[in-house]
Amino acid sequence: MIHRTIFKTAFALLMLLAAASCKKLDLAPTDRFTDATYWSSPDKAAIVLNTAYAQMFGTSTFFYNEGLSDNAYSGRGDQDGVTSISSGLADASLPRFKNEWNDRYKCIKTCNIVLENIDRVPNFQEGLKNRMKAEARVIRAFQYFQLYTWYGDVPLFDHDLSVPESQTIARSPRAQVVDFVLKELEESAALLPVNTQYPAADRGRITKGAALALKARALLYEGRWQDVVNATEPFITGNTLGTYSLFNSYEGLFLPQNEYNNEVIFDLQFVPESKTFSVFFDLVPLSVGARLNAMAPTQELVDDYVMLNGKGIKEAGSGYNENDPYVNRDPRLTNTVVYHNYKWKKPDNSLQTIYIKPGSDPNSTKLDEYVAGGVSSPTGYYTRKYYDPTSINNFNSGLNLILIRYADILLMYAEAKQALGQLTEAIWNQTIRALRVRAGFTEAEALNFNNGWTADQRTAIIRRERRAELALEGLRIFDIRRWKTAETVLNGWVHGAKYGEPTVDNGYIRVNQRSFDPAKHYLWAIPRDERNLNKNLSQNNSW
DSSP: OHHHHHHHHHHHHHHHHHHHSOTTTTOSOOOGGGSTTTOOSHHHHHHHHHHHHHTSOOHHHHHHGGGGTTTEEOOSTTGGGHHHHHTTOOOTTOHHHHHHHHHHHHHHHHHHHHHHHGGGOTTOOHHHHHHHHHHHHHHHHHHHHHHHHHHSSBOOOSSOOOHHHHTTOOOBOHHHHHHHHHHHHHHHHTTSOOGGGSOGGGTTSOOHHHHHHHHHHHHHHHTOHHHHHHHHHHHHHOSTTOOOOOOSOTTGGGSGGGTTOTTEEEEEOOBTTTBOBOGGGGTSOGGGTOSOOSOEEOHHHHHTSOBTTSOOTTSTTOOOOTTSTTTTBOGGGTTTEEOTTEEEEOTTSOEEEEOOSTTOOOSSSOTTSOOTTSSSOSSSOEEOTTOOTTOBTTTBBOOOEEEEEHHHHHHHHHHHHHHTTOOOHHHHIIIIIHHHHHHTOOOHHHHSOOTTOOHHHHHHHHHHHHHHHHTTSSOHHHHHHHTTOHHHHTSEEEEOSSOSOTTSGGGOOEEEEEOOOTTTTTSOOOOHHHHHHOTTOOOOTTO
16 A cells, blocks of 8 residues: 555655755755666656655644644643744744745655656656656645645745755745646646546555645635635536545544545555554543643634534523533534543443543542643543544554545535525535534434525534534634634633633633734744745745
């Protein structure tokens, strides 16, 4: 399989790439592995491409991006710069800003090396070569998509820069980079197979569907609603882009035995025992083996899960009971967040009760009980989604991490149709109802379309559905930035469960205060070290 190939063959090349690259921006010309003596076989070309796959996205970033949003709080140290950014204290020297920039350009460099040298390979079957070129172009486009989403204007180039070029290149207008990304994804999709055409050994490679789903996401972030409809509709109404559908279990979607199911459009590849991640060592309850809690879901996230009748907890007739807050809630809450008296399913399918409320644990250790300033969760919640029950040795997991899935296609389609004033009962049934049925909703009030909803109500429902469906998958920060709601939800106190001072915020824990300046924080700072090396790199406003 591709994930085994990537991580068993790419390490040596990564070392060569590191030795050959400029420390900053990774734009300098490459060394011996790019000359004519290296490009002697298709297998060697595949090794470089596999390196680009390995560089696509970091595991820590995948998870801790949630801490940048209102879904989670990370305050232990400054993992991935989350604490500094969330508090509004970051400056242009923050390592996260530099690492994000450098990691993206390092991967772009690898893609450019592939594209500039692959034609040197002798006796290369044309169809395979073109497919590999298309894969490299999609990976490169994904990197630029990440870059302009965080930084706005960024240097855009489609070749391996010389040292003088890397020290003088300026930032290209964001709109130009967006156009480049969309064009690359569209043209590459035409050269890629659909998911059912890949043999088992190539599962995990970029498909036609992956390229066009990423294009849909890029269009979504631009608010180009009709284009979003045009990009997502073929996934829903036919199979020309591949065979995709909702997996039959929301919980099962994130379990290792169900990898490569038809909901997965593109994911990050891992290998049990060979290429793993251990992030969950610091996310799950301490009583099941965690070391401490480094990031915890917030009360704000928990509050946004609706009741089984489809109503928000503050709506009249919802049936919400503040003294028993986790009963009759959206079933996805239980598959995502660990709360007090949660029944934790262990690898042998036995259940362990998680005691979080202070004074509730009958055991002497009281590991998971909320204690202000302790090593347990600062919010009174822990993470469940993506827990791998087969993981051993400090939660080392080889579970693939999904970058985009069919549920997101449905949500993008529904949001675009609503923005165009075209959300009908039929579209609701194809999208929001389908997601809720899969989640486990059965009450008609939660499943049926209501013609009496206002446009604002429909928009709010779709946004809430998107949050519940995709929670803790690293996408929330991008949604609140494109909706321009970050300035509202990322200002003020982060809250935890109702274990705090009763006279303050009705007893909900005040975890930490956040600050988001809309005049500054919708774009990140261009890293200070990059600007010291290249005086042509301008800075974003207020940084």
